[in-house]
Amino acid sequence: MRNRLKIERAILDITQDELAKKIGVSRQTINSIEKNRYVPSTELALKLSKIFNKPVNDFFYLDE
Amino acid sequence: MRTGTLLDSERKSLKKLTKFQFPNYFKKIGFTLAIISFTVIILNKFAIDNAVIKSIAKYGMLVGLLLVSVSREKIEDELVIRLRMESFTFAFIAGVVYALLIPMIDYTVDFLIKAEAIFKDTGDFQILWMLLVCQICYFELLKKVR
Numbered sequence: 194m195r196n197r198l199k200i201e202r203a204i205l206d207i208t209q210d211e212l213a214k215k216i217g218v219s220r221q222t223i224n225s226i227e228k229n230r231y232v233p234s235t236e237l238a239l240k241l242s243k244i245f246n247k248p249v250n251d252f253f254y255l256d257e
Numbered sequence: 258m259r260t261g262t263l264l265d266s267e268r269k270s271l272k273k274l275t276k277f278q279f280p281n282y283f284k285k286i287g288f289t290l291a292i293i294s295f296t297v298i299i300l301n302k303f304a305i306d307n308a309v310i311k312s313i314a315k316y317g318m319l320v321g322l323l324l325v326s327v328s329r330e331k332i333e334d335e336l337v338i339r340l341r342m343e344s345f346t347f348a349f350i351a352g353v354v355y356a357l358l359i360p361m362i363d364y365t366v367d368f369l370i371k372a373e374a375i376f377k378d379t380g381d382f383q384i385l386w387m388l389l390v391c392q393i394c395y396f397e398l399l400k401k402v403r
Contacts, residue, residue: 218334225336225403234335
């Protein structure tokens with residue numbers, strides 16, 4: 194599973210720390226997700242979807 | 258309907274029990290208690306040599322390490338919960354392997370050095386100490402490389 198979290202974050206112009214605070218996780222968790230080391234839960238993905246105002250499929254996708 | 262409600266309440270109380278954690282400041286209390294107990298164990302070994310003090314210090318050390326082990330992180334998110342579970346799995350396996358291997362190693366070393374050996378069990382303090390230290394160290398390592 195890969196993601197476009199970094200790009201979406203850049204569009205909103207927010208830091209990892211700011212995004213982390215918005216969804217109630219640590220900055221390291223956001224970093225791990227961006228580096229594809231950790232796949233978040235559905236709950237966290239939906240929280241991110243709300244922040245980015247986009248469906249989850251737009252920023253999380255399966256590896257071809 | 259009634260059975261369903263009973264099962265629900267049982268599920269809730271089980272979840273409450275498995276999710277139980279002390280607040281973050283208990284980590285500092287635990288570390289302090291473990292360090293004090295460790296110092297007392299060392300002092301007792303070389304200076305005092307009292308069996309009661311030794312037992313109390315051993316208990317203190319286990320309680321301190323347990324407090325560190327079951328205290329929340331400052332931000333307890335889902336990644337931290339997963340890393341904690343991984344560290345518990347690792348510590349459990351390491352503890353069992355340790356309990357199985359150490360008596361055999363002791364026996365072999367005794368046999369090679371003294372040419373006679375008795376098969377001794379690993380003590381409960383030794384196993385619990387090893388398990389808790391393994392969990393705490395592996396959890397800290399996982400957090401560092403997350």
